[in-house]
Amino acid sequence: MLAFNFVSSPGAGKTSLLVRAVSDLKQSRPVAVIEGDQQTSNDAERIRATGVPAIQINTGKGCHLDAAMVGEAYGRLAPLRGGLLFIENVGNLVCPAAFDLGEACKIVVFSTTEGEDKPLKYPDMFAASALMLINKIDLAPVLDFDLAQTIEYARRVNPKIEVLTISAKTGEGFSAFYAWIRKQADKMRAGVLGAVQG
Numbered sequence: 001m002l003a004f005n006f007v008s009s010p011g012a013g014k015t016s017l018l019v020r021a022v023s024d025l026k027q028s029r030p031v032a033v034i035e036g037d038q039q040t041s042n043d044a045e046r047i048r049a050t051g052v053p054a055i056q057i058n059t060g061k062g063c064h065l066d067a068a069m070v071g072e073a074y075g076r077l078a079p080l081r082g083g084l085l086f087i088e089n090v091g092n093l094v095c096p097a098a099f100d101l102g103e104a105c106k107i108v109v110f111s112t113t114e115g116e117d118k119p120l121k122y123p124d125m126f127a128a129s130a131l132m133l134i135n136k137i138d139l140a141p142v143l144d145f146d147l148a149q150t151i152e153y154a155r156r157v158n159p160k161i162e163v164l165t166i167s168a169k170t171g172e173g174f175s176a177f178y179a180w181i182r183k184q185a186d187k188m189r190a191g192v193l194g195a196v197q198g
């Protein structure tokens with residue numbers, strides 16, 4: 001099983017992009033989602049509406065997921081052998097960077113409305129992530145969003161971070177994102193990335 005940990009500030013579009021991604025990816029392999037929020041089951045309900053299983057974790061006063069919470073939630077899912085597990089962390093650009101949930105890698109979702117300087121202000125999250133998905137690219141023209149500046153800042157804190165631009169609203173960039181996921185699955189099979197035994 002290949003697991004990804006999606007991290008971002010609140011509202012960057014993690015659930016929106018997961019709704020689109022699981023709807024497409026469930027055709028070809030088993031997929032499940034673990035959702036983390038302080039309160040509500042809204043995000044798990046949005047995923048379940050696609051027909052994909054989702055477990056909601058509520059952290060209450062807590063501001064991140066930890067491996068024990070994910071282990072407990074994973075135990076409530078049907079076996080996912082050969083499949084994909086998407087973990088949506090609590091919307092928080094700070095401390096989820098410090099917690100390993102057993103994922104192959106972290107994916108930081110950064111949206112065009114947040115301001116180009118966020119990778120410099122919250123460097124740990126960008127340093128901890130293998131991929132930066134720049135979401136809400138459909139809004140870039142009305143925001144005077146500077147894509148090159150954002151990427152330059154992100155690579156200043158993590159020279160190896162990969163970058164893709166997407167729009168969860170229009171679907172732009174998702175085929176490149178799926179190709180990136182396939183590449184990670186190939187790496188896992190080749191033993192370069194850690195697989196979680198399911």
Ligand SMILES: Nc1nc2c(ncn2[C@@H]2O[C@H](COP(=O)(O)OP(=O)(O)OP(=O)(O)O)[C@@H](O)[C@H]2O)c(=O)[nH]1
Nearest residue numbers: 009010011012013014015016091135136167168169
């Ligand atoms: N224009 C536009 N809006 C988007 C896009 N992706 C998400 N949104 C909107 O952004 C808002 C937040 O989206 P969510 O998917 O709930 O964000 P999230 O990161 O899951 O939020 P939390 O779980 O609360 O941290 C919603 O109003 C979405 O409709 C996008 O690509 N383009």
Ligand SMILES: [Mg+2]
Nearest residue numbers: 014015043088
């Ligand atoms: Mg969400």
Ligand SMILES: [Zn+2]
Nearest residue numbers: 063064095096
């Ligand atoms: Zn925290």
